[in-house]
Amino acid sequence: MKLKAGLSIGLAVILIAGGILLTVKGNDAVTQAEHRKQGILEAEQTTVLYDKSPGAIVAVNAVVGDSVKQGQSLFTVQTADGAEADIVSPGDGQLNRLVVKPGDKLQPGMPVALLQKNTYYTDLYVQEEVIQKLKLNQNVTVHFRNLDEPAEVEGVVASIATAPQFASLRMTREKGQADLSMFLVRLSMDAKAELLPGMTAEVDLDELAN
Known part of the structure; x- marks a missing residue:
């Protein structure tokens, strides 16, 4: 019994001493975590916003999952005065979501797509x-x-x-x-x-x- 107790105490001393040494050297778990x-x-994701005069979507030029380049046309819009304009990608990335579809009316500042950069x-x-x-x-x-x-x-x-x-x-x-x-x-x-x-x-x- 005394031998067993002595071994337990000795093991505890070794573990404590080892822990102190690791702490001093900065190798303990807490130090490593710090x-x-x-x-x-x-x-990184960005929302593509419509920035032109009021109009309507007449064509969708990309689909979800497409890799697109900065400046690439995503939608074609017909404005109130009858002119056509493109909504382009603000950067390179992958098209994650389309918010609008052909025929939808647009106002300046409306979100139209989500781009994963x-x-x-x-x-x-x-x-x-x-x-x-x-x-x-x-x-x-x-x-x-x-x-x-x-x-x-x-x-x-x-x-x-x-x-x-x-x-x-x-x-x-x-x-x-x-x-x-x-x-x-x-x-x-x-x-x-x-x-x-x-x-x-x-x-x-x-x-x-x-």
């Missing part, structure tokens, strides 16, 4: 203590480790903003570091064939220059 930030990959983004929540490592327009390596062949993509810091009502709850409350303010960082990147919206994107803050 420096490896993950977000969900999203596709050829750019992706992911949002990361970053602690105040490391936010100085990130600057607008900075290039950042984004990892996709869950692919069969893990990929790295170069992203760009598109925006940095405070994240109100969002704090990081630490497992330790030493030195007043229980709850830290967080910042919302958006990274933008070009769409790649192997990437799909919904995938997990990861950034290792230790890779960034101080």
